[in-house]
Amino acid sequence: MTLVTVDDVRGAATRIASDVIRTPLLPCARLSDELGLRVLIKPESLQNTGSFKVRGALNTLLTWKENGTLPEGVVGFSAGNHAAAVAFAGQRLGVKAIIAMPHDAVESKVINVRRYGGEIVPTDDLLGTTEELASRYGYPPLLPFNLPEVIAGQGTVGLEIAEDAPEAAAVIVPVGGGGLISGIGAAVTALAPSMRVIGVEPEISNALSLAMTHGEVRELPRAERTIADGLAAPRAGNHTLENALAYVDEMAVVSENAIGEAWADLADSAKLIVEPAAAVGLAALRTGAVSLPAGCTVVLVVSGGNADLVKLAQARMG
Amino acid sequence: MTLVTVDDVRGAATRIASDVIRTPLLPCARLSDELGLRVLIKPESLQNTGSFKVRGALNTLLTWKENGTLPEGVVGFSAGNHAAAVAFAGQRLGVKAIIAMPHDAVESKVINVRRYGGEIVPTDDLLGTTEELASRYGYPPLLPFNLPEVIAGQGTVGLEIAEDAPEAAAVIVPVGGGGLISGIGAAVTALAPSMRVIGVEPEISNALSLAMTHGEVRELPRAERTIADGLAAPRAGNHTLENALAYVDEMAVVSENAIGEAWADLADSAKLIVEPAAAVGLAALRTGAVSLPAGCTVVLVVSGGNADLVKLAQARMG
Numbered sequence: 168m169t170l171v172t173v174d175d176v177r178g179a180a181t182r183i184a185s186d187v188i189r190t191p192l193l194p195c196a197r198l199s200d201e202l203g204l205r206v207l208i209k210p211e212s213l214q215n216t217g218s219f220k221v222r223g224a225l226n227t228l229l230t231w232k233e234n235g236t237l238p239e240g241v242v243g244f245s246a247g248n249h250a251a252a253v254a255f256a257g258q259r260l261g262v263k264a265i266i267a268m269p270h271d272a273v274e275s276k277v278i279n280v281r282r283y284g285g286e287i288v289p290t291d292d293l294l295g296t297t298e299e300l301a302s303r304y305g306y307p308p309l310l311p312f313n314l315p316e317v318i319a320g321q322g323t324v325g326l327e328i329a330e331d332a333p334e335a336a337a338v339i340v341p342v343g344g345g346g347l348i349s350g351i352g353a354a355v356t357a358l359a360p361s362m363r364v365i366g367v368e369p370e371i372s373n374a375l376s377l378a379m380t381h382g383e384v385r386e387l388p389r390a391e392r393t394i395a396d397g398l399a400a401p402r403a404g405n406h407t408l409e410n411a412l413a414y415v416d417e418m419a420v421v422s423e424n425a426i427g428e429a430w431a432d433l434a435d436s437a438k439l440i441v442e443p444a445a446a447v448g449l450a451a452l453r454t455g456a457v458s459l460p461a462g463c464t465v466v467l468v469v470s471g472g473n474a475d476l477v478k479l480a481q482a483r484m485g
Numbered sequence: 486m487t488l489v490t491v492d493d494v495r496g497a498a499t500r501i502a503s504d505v506i507r508t509p510l511l512p513c514a515r516l517s518d519e520l521g522l523r524v525l526i527k528p529e530s531l532q533n534t535g536s537f538k539v540r541g542a543l544n545t546l547l548t549w550k551e552n553g554t555l556p557e558g559v560v561g562f563s564a565g566n567h568a569a570a571v572a573f574a575g576q577r578l579g580v581k582a583i584i585a586m587p588h589d590a591v592e593s594k595v596i597n598v599r600r601y602g603g604e605i606v607p608t609d610d611l612l613g614t615t616e617e618l619a620s621r622y623g624y625p626p627l628l629p630f631n632l633p634e635v636i637a638g639q640g641t642v643g644l645e646i647a648e649d650a651p652e653a654a655a656v657i658v659p660v661g662g663g664g665l666i667s668g669i670g671a672a673v674t675a676l677a678p679s680m681r682v683i684g685v686e687p688e689i690s691n692a693l694s695l696a697m698t699h700g701e702v703r704e705l706p707r708a709e710r711t712i713a714d715g716l717a718a719p720r721a722g723n724h725t726l727e728n729a730l731a732y733v734d735e736m737a738v739v740s741e742n743a744i745g746e747a748w749a750d751l752a753d754s755a756k757l758i759v760e761p762a763a764a765v766g767l768a769a770l771r772t773g774a775v776s777l778p779a780g781c782t783v784v785l786v787v788s789g790g791n792a793d794l795v796k797l798a799q800a801r802m803g
Contacts, residue, residue: 188511188512188514191511194506196533210756213511213755438757438758438790439756440753440757476798477802479794483794483795
């Protein structure tokens with residue numbers, strides 16, 4: 168197996184440029200004051216479909232198209248953001264998208280998939296249903312993270328960060344299956360080697376650090392679902408494990424309480440509607456799970472914004 | 486009386502550069518699709534203090550400082566955003582800020598003023614209390630809109646728009662007392678003369694268009710308060726009237742219902758926490774109060790983000 172390289176990420180950036188938003192880095196005075204750091208937010212909540220996932224899905228379909236292997240349709244599985252990304256990319260390229268989603272997926276994410284013409288198959292068995300759909304329709308699966316093309320696509324987030332804030336001491340990345348941090352790591356390690364690549368997982372959903380500790384992919388014990396639904400991967404993948412081992416400097420975990428509090432406060436401090444997954448980086452800084460030298464520049468990757476506004480308001484009320 | 490010019494605005498931009506965020510223009514795919522336009526959002530909700538008002542307040546104090554007339558303290562009056570801006574600017578320059586605010590000001594705006602060290606005097610008579618405070622302390626008032634330095638400061642929003650999207654067919658601006666649109670008009674008319682400058686007011690709080698129609702400042706009849714609390718100016722000013730007559734191409738009004746719906750939908754579509762005042766432009770496009778050629782580029786100025794998240798969630802639920 169070979170690592171995803173910065174050239175793979177550069178190729179992805181060229182491929183997807185016309186269909187994604189080059190999100191800005193937003194300085195946040197309130198968080199900077201609170202944390203004693205210079206906090207820059209990379210708001211992928213403002214990306215098309217409301218999350219970074221569209222970068223990887225588009226790069227995969229566009230790569231297949233270049234290779235002459237673009238199928239009539241694809242199947243996918245996802246708690247929501249990858250699902251919307253597959254639907255969006257499929258719509259752009261005229262490829263049908265059929266997506267297995269959990270029965271209890273966040274409503275705004277279900278609506279988002281339908282908005283881009285995705286067909287949803289609700290299920291309690293994401294992987295089984297995906298396999299069944301793939302075999303019934305003869306469509307290939309477009310995996311949410313464990314695919315080099317997906318990792319390279321997500322890496323364009325890191326490319327933009329390295330271009331816009333090469334002086335940053337660290338970039339903090341929410342981690343589920345590990346696709347985003349693998350890609351960001353590939354770009355940042357090459358282009359801004361002094362920037363630390365730090366991943367943050369929910370304590371109860373730490374598939375990537377579990378794999379990194381054991382040197383192999385391990386299934387998480389079936390446990391309580393994390394409030395950060397976008398990070399609820401049952402296991403990492405062989406590709407994300409290998410790239411993470413090569414490119415990630417540090418991993419940290421945060422509690423459900425810390426995520427919930429950071430979620431509401433991030434919305435309030437940064438004036439962005441974000442989803443709980445996007446707030447794990449702030450949670451890690453606040454709890455000391457991640458600690459950085461005073462005054463340094465840190466980039467917080469805010470991975471998505473497909474949240475239930477009513478639940479966000481409830482979290483804000485405490 | 487003389488008009489604010491693009492050179493005044495350029496001077497303001499230089500003065501305030503180190504204390505304000507140069508907000509980006511954010512493309513919004515969902516609103517673009519819905520409206521059949523290319524919609525770019527100018528998110529002053531992401532500005533320091535959560536609104537554009539900090540630009541004018543800073544430019545005023547910094548101009549006074551250049552002129553050697555910086556006072557020990559200033560008094561202000563405001564529903565909230567100008568109050569926070571005066572507190573912020575005062576804190577930056579070591580000037581005490583005493584601010585008269587309505588008893589029923591939005592709570593998040595009260596908190597915001599305190600955050601920057603502003604002293605709040607609650608009142609039912611903003612103007613009377615401001616005069617009394619000014620005379621008691623011997624501090625000059627820092628007016629919310631009817632001051633050339635404030636207008637030039639707010640105009641830096643227009644300078645940035647003209648630089649970042651000179652091709653836009655129109656810029657749509659929320660209007661209260663008229664400071665923001667006067668300044669934007671001064672910049673855009675000079676730098677991007679083909680861009681239409683369009684103002685939108687609440688139907689029940691239309692102080693600037695009332696003055697423009699009559700050619701003189703008129704007091705609004707005391708009426709129901711608009712949901713767009715940031716636009717509730719009781720009257721325009723002589724400076725904003727004169728600049729608006731010179732620089733504004735079109736004025737429109739929107740109903741309270743249209744503002745409420747656009748407010749919730751803007752949050753949802755753009756993933757930004759905004760205040761009702763910031764949504765009047767979207768309301769005007771949706772209701773046809775403002776109509777633009779299909780496919781053209783329009784900049785929506787999203788003036789502030791100091792909203793009550795719970796009320797926003799309630800508006801979203803309808």
